[in-house]
Amino acid sequence: MIPLDSNSYLTGAEYLVKALANKGVKKIFGYPGGAIMPVYDALVDSELDHILCRHEQAASLAADGYARVSGEIGVCLATSGPGATNLITGLANAYMDSVPVLAITGQVATSLIGTDAFQEIDIFGMTLPVVKHSFLVQSAESLPEILTKAIAIAQSGRPGPVLVDIPKDIQVTEFNLISSLHSTELGDVNESKNKTENDAVKVHSIDQYAALMTQVQSLLELSAKPLFYLGGGIGIAKCESLLRQLLHQTSIPAITTLKGIGCYGEYSLGLGMLGMHGHQAANLAVQNCDLLIVIGARFDDRATGNLERFAPNAKVIHFDIDDAEVDKRRFADVSIVGNLTDTLKAFSELFMLNNVNHRQESSERPDWGKWKEWCRQQKKDFQWQYNPPGNGIYAPRLLKYLTETKDEQRVIACDVGQHQMWVAQHCQFSAVNRHLSSGGLGTMGYGLPAAIGAQFAEPDSCVINVCxxxxxxxxxxxxxxxVRYRLPVKILLIDNQSLGMVRQWQHLFFKDRFSEIDLSDNPDFVQVAQAFGLSSMRITHKHEEQAGIDWLFSEKGPCLLQVCIDNEQNVWPLVPPGADNSEMMVQSDG
Structure with a gap:
């Protein structure tokens, strides 16, 4: 802990590492350099555990994965110039997916700012579009207040990344800690965090809130085909148990976004993911519902398809913590902005008190029974098929084996491409934070660093990188x-020797005019992995699928299973550009 006696003089760098430890930070992912060197010197005597990644982008993505799995803030560290700019993709990724990340960068000395000094870059300005907030520290004495605010902002309301840029001279400047600290800055950020969060969500008065819940009740009573549309906000709010309770109370069918996968567990009326590569049952349900109950989700273009024809007959109830998402792309007939834990509790109580699902014969309210049976039938009619002809490996079947073989504590961190969609379609998840995927930004290269962060967050869990x-x-x-940290991450490399998703689109929409998608000159990835010190093996035929998965899980340390598939395997179904979600292309279409 930080000493608080009258002789508490610390340099900015010393204060930074001690304060982070006091505020509950355990891991920092980073890479050293000139302008951040005083902080790295202070780390030598710190209780913080620094993880040396081999690229700053990987450090920011590892912090992202750590935050998603642990529920705590992820912290990354880099020097000025290229070190700082290399963090930007990871910060944008965290911003798009609402992940609390604190990025700390070194900056040239204050006297050199604006002189085009060596490795000087305006990282404050460059990151403004992709962070919740940025700070350029202008004095050592301001560090306590800035650090407290930065952590509070990153974690409160709708979470996201925050940048703190610290000039090198401020890192080495000594200051009197006692005179700089305020009562909320002694290492416990709860008061500041709660204030920020409460300010963000107290949008409605009590009377307004009651009136809005009455409107929710009215829409439910008039609805014949209600549908839950569930997003990643449920996992962020840590209210999956409340959601599952509500689902079982209401027996309303449910669909999820990519980031919402895992939120409802094993719910019999869960229809899967909607959208461009969503389940046919989910897409047909959303196009036929008359009431869409949106919880912690935004109307992302990949989810909605043609927005003008999305859920054309549906009224919309929208629950979210971020007022900016309401009415942004689809008008909400009723919107309730606030903490999802509170709103789901209120919704559950409303349902129990009014018993809106109880349909007596004399009631004029529509019966949901036919709708639920229709949804069950769609789920049955469009269940996945896993036996295509041929002796080659079929990626969806392999991924089905993956989650049937290992217990529910597994975490799967995906990269971006066809395999990402196959994981979303064919793997089962017990919770939102078991499925790590770059949803908003679509960052290739996300999976391995995210898996590293996840493994540090849960050392005893089985972490798999599907790439x-x-x-x-x-x-x-x-x-x-x-290898350095002996992390037992399992890498499942689905190798089609091409940029598969781009190839699929060029095949379907660009008349087979293939452009720069050929990766047939890849190195031998089994030998590459072995050169790094990983156990590795390759499978190429259908009869090897289960044995390959069994080998992957039997290895004690980090390992890689290369899975060779035909490069003409496509992801189905597919909602083509400009179409609505009912206009899905399936395998026979191309």
Whole structure:
């Protein structure tokens, strides 16, 4: 803990590392350099556990994965110039997916700012569009207040990344800690965090809130085909148990976004993911419902397809913590802005008190029974098929084996591409934070660093990185990090020797005019993994699928299973550009 006697003089760097430890930070992912060197010097005597990644982008993505799995803030550290700019993709990724990340960057000395000094860059200005807030520290004495605010902002309301840029001279300047600290800055940020959060969500007065819940009740009573549309906000708010209670109370069918996968567990009326590569039953349900109950989700273009024809007959109830998401793309007939834990409790109580699902014969309210049976039938009619002809490996079947073989404590961190959609379609998850995927930004190279962060967050869990050969190559250097820290991450590399998703689109929509998607000159990834120190093996035929998965889980340390598939395997179904979600292309279409 930080000493608080009258002789509490610390440099800015010393204060930073001590304060982070006091505020509950355990892991920092980073890479050293000149302008951040005083902080790295202070880390030598710190209780913080610094993880040396081999690229700053990987450090920010690892912090993202750590935050998603642990529920705590993820922290990354980099020097000025290229070190700082390399963090930007990871910060944008966290911003798009609402992940609390604190990025700390070194900056040139204050006297050199604006002189085009060596490795000087305006990282404050460059990151403004992709962070919740940015700070340029202008005095050592301001560090306590800035750090407290930065952590509170990152974690409160709708979470997101915050940047703190610290000039090198401020890192080495001594200051009197006692005279700089305020009562909320002694290491416990709860008061500041709660104030920020309460300010963000107290949008409605009590009377307004009651009136809005009455409107919710009215829409439910008039609805014949209600549908829950569930997003990643449920996991962020840590209210999955409340949601599952509500689902079982109401027996209303449910669909999820990519980031909402895992929120409802094993719910019999869960229809899967909607959208461009969503389940047919989910997409048909959303197009036929008459009431869409949106919880912690935004109307992302990949989810809605043609927005003008999305859920054309539906009224919309929208629950979210971020007022900016309400009415942004689809008008909400009723919107309730606030903490999802509170709103779901209120919704559950409303349902229990009014028993809106109880349909007596004399009631004029519509019966939901036919709608639920229709949804069950769609789920049955469009269940996945896993036996295509041929002796080659079929990626969806392999991924089905993956989650049937290992217990529910597994975490799967995806890269971006066809394999990402196959994981979303064919793997089962017990909670939102068991499925790590770059939803908003679509960051290739996300999976391996995110898996590293996840493994540090839960050392005893089985963490799997499912990747494609294109995305794997983007942060392949982090295999060194796996070996250095003896992290038992399992890498499932689905290798079709092409940029599969781009190839699929060029095949379907660009008349087979293939452009720069050929990766047939990839190295031998089994030998590459072995050179880094990982156990590795390759499978190529259908009869090897289960044995390959069994080998992956039997290995004690980090390992890689290369899975060779035909490069003409496509992701189905597919909602083509400009179409609505009922206009899905299936395998026979191309």
């Amino acid at each position: 494609g050969d294109g995305s794997f190559a983007m942060n392949l250097q982090e295999l060194i990090t796996l």
